[in-house]
Amino acid sequence: MKITLAAIVPRRNRSKADAFETLIADYTKRAARYVSTETQLFESESEFVMWLGGQAGRVAPYAILLDSRGKQLSSEELATLLGGHRDQGTQRVVLAIGPADGWSAERRGQAGMLLSLGRITLPHQLARVVLAEQVYRGLSILAGHPYHSGH
Template sequence: MRLHIVARGKIGRSAEAELVERYARRCRPPLKLTELPESGGRLPEPSAPVRMVVLDERGTAFGSEALAAKLSAWRDEGVRETQFHIGAADGHPEELRRSADLLLSFGAATWPHLLVRAMLAEQLYRAETIIAGHPYHRAG
């Protein structure tokens, strides 16, 4: 299953961009990354079937193993792509939130958008290693 991060704004050259790229390359297939303008722009057309995850402070916080289980179940259902949407500073349009298959939260704290990209990329790589039984994730 292809994992696709769709984010508002440009990440440019930064430490966060290096982290995103590092984890994107480790994923198999590599994470797909799409940047959209802060407002407007066209959402990418997904390959079907697709699941859409919207990162939102009002969403559900998943542990790494629970996120891996969710992705594994979707993959087993024949889902070809899962898109993860990171909004701009003002969040997501209500229409996008309503159409999401999952609202995902990284907790009650407010995180910088660039850091959220890096955190998400790492969690997606971690989920892949959990599913594969790789020792990268050491459950306690």
């Protein structure tokens, strides 16, 4: 299984804050110890959709779109979700943070799942860090790594 952490962030809105990018890269590298993990940034929802359509292997990628109307999961529940896809042979899971105005109704309707990080609003860079950390945490839970205990 391969995990892609995607986000719609137009170049003009991309932060130059190295601290965010350093954290995202660190958690992505940690997650890659368990499964292939990468990050992707897109200019627009349509650019993301075109990229997603080109990622099909035997089956289309499983797209989890982050949306305020989505399901809220605990870290353990996210681990179970990722583990289920790994065990079922899903080739690629894409977790994507949408545009500033949110995903279109059409895109939400086509998603494999809508996931919410909670009821609070987060800037894209911070949401990317939280998502990367939670993916790493979920994978470490599946591996029985002690990272999760006590945090």
